[in-house]
Amino acid sequence: MFAKGFKIHFIGLGGIGMSALAGHLMSKGCVVSGSDLCDSQILQNFKKQGVEVFLDQKKTNIRDDIDLVIITLAIEENNPELISAKLKKIKILTYPQALGEFTKEFYLISICGSHGKSTSTAMLSKVLIDANLDPNVLIGTKLQEFANTNYRIGESDYFVMESCEYKEAFLYYSPSAILVTNIDPDHLDYYGNTENYYKAYEKFVGKLKGGGILVINGDSNKISAFAGMTERTFGENEKNDYVLKGGEIYLHGELIGKLNLKVPGRHNRINACGVFAIADALKIDRKVILNALNNFEGTWRRLEYKGKISSGAIVYDDYGHHPTEIKASLEAMRELYPLNNLICVFQPHQFSRTRFFWDEFARSFSYADQVIIPNIYKVRDEKSDFPEISAENLVKEISKYHKNVVYGNGFENTAKILKEKTSGNDVIVIMGAGDVERIGKIIFLKGNHALYL
Structure with missing residues (x-):
């Protein structure tokens, strides 16, 4: 399907996963738009x-000679490009469908978990690179080692890939090795309840x-062992195979x-323990792994x-952007x-995630001295759906639960608070999966002695 000259159009090309897949397909000679x-x-x-x-989405962007259209899971049925592709009878795949098709011939190492x-995908990628295994990589973040991109083209059969559970996307993949970093219910706007979330991992x-x-975080293991698999567990509990004690494995x-x-x-030491375990299962020299x-x-x-x-x-x-992640980062x-x-x-x-984890969010900031909430990022739902x-x-x-928390009333006002009411003893953590990083760009504008990197 992904032969040289094959013309592929991505609806939502700027997405972190979509862009990485596009980079891989371009390396195979596909023509991407x-x-x-x-x-x-x-x-x-x-x-x-x-x-x-195209910095818009209209039907004329879909040309007659396009062989395949790949869409993100966020694209809605009324998207004009999607409608046009259907009318032209162009083959359409979602991002996970296309990714599953592309990676099925590789030795796929899937990194999944809540x-x-x-971070674990990036760590394991570095281990394989340092072991001279020359892996292909697709990751949901950017790395300086990858020229500040989110993918790597290798010459081996190894493909290290971050595998997301949202809408059961990872069920399109055919892994030869799996690392489960942890399992902690999320995406309940789709799954509805925790039981369905656990079943997706099973x-x-x-x-x-x-x-x-199969390498699983045994401290949060909610899935069963399967016959014929090399199952190894890791974590801080003594019952695990690989046990982390402080910084020792x-x-x-x-x-x-x-x-x-x-x-x-x-949390990063636990991530590293899991990566050590799967790299050890791949028979990589332990000195190389640790280095x-x-x-x-x-x-x-x-x-x-x-x-x-x-x-x-x-x-x-x-x-x-999840209560567990807030606690771990702080x-x-x-x-x-x-x-x-x-x-x-x-x-x-999301308003829905905020509602599902309302009490958990409220209790997540004990390590912080001050908390500022500028707004709620709207995506995949509407405020009108959750007026409260x-x-x-x-x-x-x-x-x-916290004595020092304020409403930031938007980005500009939050940035004003940070610029005017902080000192050299303050450490600011700007946190979230939406567009909150814009606050950082505002507080580093003219008059400051460092640029926002």
Whole structure:
């Protein structure tokens, strides 16, 4: 299907996964075009490579000679490009369908889980690269080692891929090895309840090829073992095969490695333990594994250091958008800055997720000294669907458990608070999966002595 000269149009080309797949297909000689509703650095990079990019979505973008249209799971049925492709009887695949088709001939290593997918995928990619295994990679973030992109073209059969569970997308993949970082209910707007969420993981593990490798976080294991698989567990509980104690990794009671990571946080040490376990199952030299993990520099928007603003406050950017992720990231920041005043600027992602985890969000900020909620990011739902859910009401709920929480009243006002009321003892973490990183760009505007990286 993906032969040289094959013409493929992406509806939603700017998406982190879509753009990575497009890069891989271009490396195979496919002719790519695409559209999105707003410009981005990702789209600018495609333009520099000669890709035709439309910053709108209209039916005339779908030309008669297009062989395949690939759409994101967010595209709605009334999208004019999708309608046009159907009328022209052009083959249409969703992103996970296309990705499953493209990767089925590789030795696919799928990294799945509720949290830590991107970091674990990046860590494992570095391990395989350092072991001279030359992997192909597709990841939901950007890496400096990949020229600040979200994919890598390798010459081997190994394909390391972040595998998302949203709308059961990962069920289109055919993995030879699976790493389950953890299982913590999410995307309940789609799954409806936690039982359906767990069942999706069971179905995915069931797709593992015969004789495949299965590595699971045993501390949150909610799926069954399957016969014929090499199942290994990892975590902090003594019952696991690979046990993390502080920074030390034990296998059945024997010390086999010591972590000294550059990235902070207990959650990252657990991520690294899982990566060690699957790399060990792949029979990579343990010294190579440890050296790669201990020299891992981190990824885009995962507790990413951005610089200092004019007040002297230090700024980090983070993708955390689930209560568990908030706690883990703030715990890591407290570990890194035990004596500083820690300010968390958090933008909830979706009104539905905010409603589902209302109480959990309210209790997630114990490691922060101050919390600011600028707004709620609207995606896949409408505020009118959840009239009781608002940033102001969430502030009231958080204030039941935290003495210093305020409503930021939008990005400009939140940035004004940060610029005028912070000092050199403050550490600011700007957190969320929406467009909250724009606040960072505002506070680093003229008059400050560092640029937002």
